[in-house]
Amino acid sequence: MSRWVEERLQSLTLEQKIGQLLVGQAEGTEVSESFRRFIEKIPIAGYRINGPNIEHPGQVKSLTAEIQRIYARLGLDFPVIFACDQEGGVLSVFGDCVSEFPGNMALGAADSVALTERQGQLVGWELSEMGMNHLLAPVADLNLEKQNPVIGVRSFGDDPERVASHCIHFQRGANRGGVAVSAKHFPGHGNTATDTHLGLATNHTEKDVLRRTELVPFQKMVNAGVDSVMVTHVVFSEWGSMPASLSPTVISGLLRHEMGYDGLVITDDLAMGAVRNLVSAGESVLRFIQAGGDIAYMHDGRASIEEAYGRLLEAVRSGELTEERIHLSLRRILRFKQRIATYQHAREKLGTSGTDLARQVAEQSxxxxxxxxxxxxxxxxxxxxxxxxxxxxxxxxxxxxxxxxxxxxxxxxxxxxxxxxxxxxxxxxxxxxxxxxxxxxxxxxxxxxxxxxxxxxxxxxxxxxxxxxxxxxxxxxxxxxxxxxxxxxxxxxxxxxxxxxxxxxxxxxxxxxxxxxxxxxxxxxxxxxxxx
The missing domain is CATH 3.40.50.1700 (Glycoside hydrolase family 3 C-terminal domain)
Structure with a gap:
């Protein structure tokens, strides 16, 4: 694995390396000539697929396959990341293209990790059939605030050990089904009353309490070898005044050093109000990379990707960001891409239909x-x-x-x-x-x-x-x-x-x-x- 990573790393130009630090939003249900030219101009690490990109499974498979072919013609012979927020329940971007499940809190109420793992496998299989390879789930947040406007039933519950167990089993199933996962929203979005899509949320919980509660599922997933960790835009006052996604104290200090995670770190969407109201697209990506992150997810279109790409290129040329620092992230990114290729190759289909499994979840929950x-x-x-x-x-x-x-x-x-x-x-x-x-x-x-x-x-x-x-x-x-x-x-x-x-x-x-x-x-x- 190390040799493959080093060979690919050395084959990339500086511009291609910088592109790999970004994931954007796919355009349309098929690759237009305009979108093709943009992909060729800035071949980024991958694309999120959501509602406007989805008509039916065959169409999604054609879309992801065509994007992958464009990268291959550019000489980038490793997987493009195709990410999605297919959590189930209240956040189900694929609609009736996939099996319908009630979401994490129902699984928490059923409290069967076997059901959770099987659901993860079935979801992973259905997504990987369409060329998807990065599931932005499970939600590892403890929902501790009853007026939380954005987490709620997306969480497995409020017990740290139980939530951790469900998250780990969900990953096992999803990996077996053919996709990588991301534990989100680190260090936790479940104890806030503000939606970070709209504005800044702050968590004032003391560090010792956080270590006993909200950090537990993330630490357990880190210990279990989680594929990636998504960092939230919530401010944790115990670690400073910046959103976690821009904070060296949170990413490099807490997640990397204290918790021991050397895998892929991604952001929640940097176009969300909590960050965009503070800094520009380009500055937010630069600060995230400087804080210890790897891939910035930005879902508001080409202009933001172009701005971020240009700002990172400028930062390298001016000395604000070293190429050695980029190489640290590139190694993690390439190892991650090798993982998703392995999951796709070895995937296993669950011997139960989605309807039957959803019925089992309902009867238990x-x-x-x-x-x-x-x-x-x-x-x-x-x-x-x-x-x-x-x-x-x-x-x-x-x-x-x-x-x-x-x-x-x-x-x-x-x-x-x-x-x-x-x-x-x-x-x-x-x-x-x-x-x-x-x-x-x-x-x-x-x-x-x-x-x-x-x-x-x-x-x-x-x-x-x-x-x-x-x-x-x-x-x-x-x-x-x-x-x-x-x-x-x-x-x-x-x-x-x-x-x-x-x-x-x-x-x-x-x-x-x-x-x-x-x-x-x-x-x-x-x-x-x-x-x-």
């Missing part, structure tokens, strides 16, 4: 938190009112508006009398809602992130005064802390098809509830019982 009124199971002759929130993207790391919630479809197959009302997340009520409630025997109300959208709870309290009500937390389970204690509460963690189909079977009593909430919920709901 959906959680009954409480049923004080003994409303379960629901008899088939009940007249149901179903009140559901309209799906929408809650951050840039969210693809929920592309999902179709099929809960009502499955309910109507099981219950002949179902009436439905949809409300936006901030909608107080709708004409006729109270009348429909009076006409029903039982109300099922879904919630999504009620701490951020508390109007859902106000509606719920009024509905619960009219008829018995079952609350279904369709996303973050923290909603249970706001829901009246004498209400039946369920958690599905996602609205994927198998989660909804399984939930209906559980409502009927055909299946039991096996999941356990993987985050701590405040006990104050018990103390407040008398208020309701």
């Amino acid at each position: 959906i959680t009954l938190l409480r049923d004080p009124g003994r409303l379960l199971p629901v008899a088939p002759d009940k007249k149901l009112l179903v009140v559901l929130p309209q799906l929408c993207n809650l951050s840039e790391a969210d693809t929920s508006d592309q999902q179709e919630m099929k809960l009502v479809t499955y309910l109507k197959q099981a219950y002949p009398q179902v009436s439905v009302v949809e409300l936006s997340l901030d909608e107080a009520a709708r004409d006729g809602l109270w009348q429909k409630a009076n006409e029903a025997d039982l109300i099922l109300q879904g919630t999504i992130n009620a701490y951020r959208f508390p109007g859902q709870i106000a509606v719920m309290k009024k509905l619960a005064e009219i008829r018995p009500l079952i609350a279904i937390m369709l996303r973050d389970p923290y909603d249970s802390e706001l829901i009246p204690f004498d209400t039946t509460v369920l958690a599905t963690y996602a609205v994927t098809e198998q989660q909804m189909a399984t939930l209906v079977r559980q409502l009927q009593g055909a299946l039991t509830f096996k999941g356990k909430v993987p985050v701590k919920l405040d006990d104050h709901v018990k103390r407040r019982k008398e208020e309701w």
Whole structure:
């Protein structure tokens, strides 16, 4: 491996070496002549593939193969990185091109590392079939802030050891399926209330506490030989005032020296507001490399790539950045590229369909938190009112508006009398809602992130005064802390098809509830019982 790396390193021009420090955003669903000329002008390390690049699996495979052929004609005979944010659940950029899974918190609720590993393998296989080779997952963050606007159910939970175990098994599966992974968002994005896509988030937790909590999954993954680590733009005040992605103290000091990681370090998208509001594209990439990073991911188009490329070239020529320093990163990058080629060559297909595996996850994950009124199971002759929130993207790391919630479809197959009302997340009520409630025997109300959208709870309290009500937390389970204690509460963690189909079977009593909430919920709901 070392000889191959050194031979490739010596074969590259300075300009080609600098290109390998960048990953950009692919353009379109096929390689246009304009995009081809750009690739030939600045052959960077690779490209992210997401929504605008995706029509169907065959098209994606053709797109990645054509880009790889362009690099081969340039004499760059090693893999192009094709990266994606296919986490499952609320962040599923490939939509119906791949199997639909409910995401990490559902896996945390199922708490079966065997299921997690199998899901990783199936996801890896499906992605590698399309030429993808770098999965920007798993999320190794502990979700410790219930009002976190961007992590939430993307996390496996809040227990350091449990999250670490799921992350490690997910990597094993994904590697076996044919792709490399990236542990994100180092040193942790789960204890913030700010979305770094929009602005700067700060974590003031003390170092000793961080080492016992948020750093644990990352340290365990480092020890297990994780393929790459993605650094977040969160500021950790214990290590200075700069975003982690630009901080030598965090990257070179904490991750490289203290935690012992000498593998590939990449950034979260440097076009995000947390960084771009502070420094330009070119300066952010230079600072990241100087801080100890390897590949800057920048997903806002050619102009930023050209600016960053030019700034790095200027920095080498002026002496701000040495070629020796670039070689340190190039060796890591080339070793990583050899890894992804090995994973692709040795990949193994899981002997289970995506639908069957998603059903297993659903049956193990959906959680009954409480049923004080003994409303379960629901008899088939009940007249149901179903009140559901309209799906929408809650951050840039969210693809929920592309999902179709099929809960009502499955309910109507099981219950002949179902009436439905949809409300936006901030909608107080709708004409006729109270009348429909009076006409029903039982109300099922879904919630999504009620701490951020508390109007859902106000509606719920009024509905619960009219008829018995079952609350279904369709996303973050923290909603249970706001829901009246004498209400039946369920958690599905996602609205994927198998989660909804399984939930209906559980409502009927055909299946039991096996999941356990993987985050701590405040006990104050018990103390407040008398208020309701």
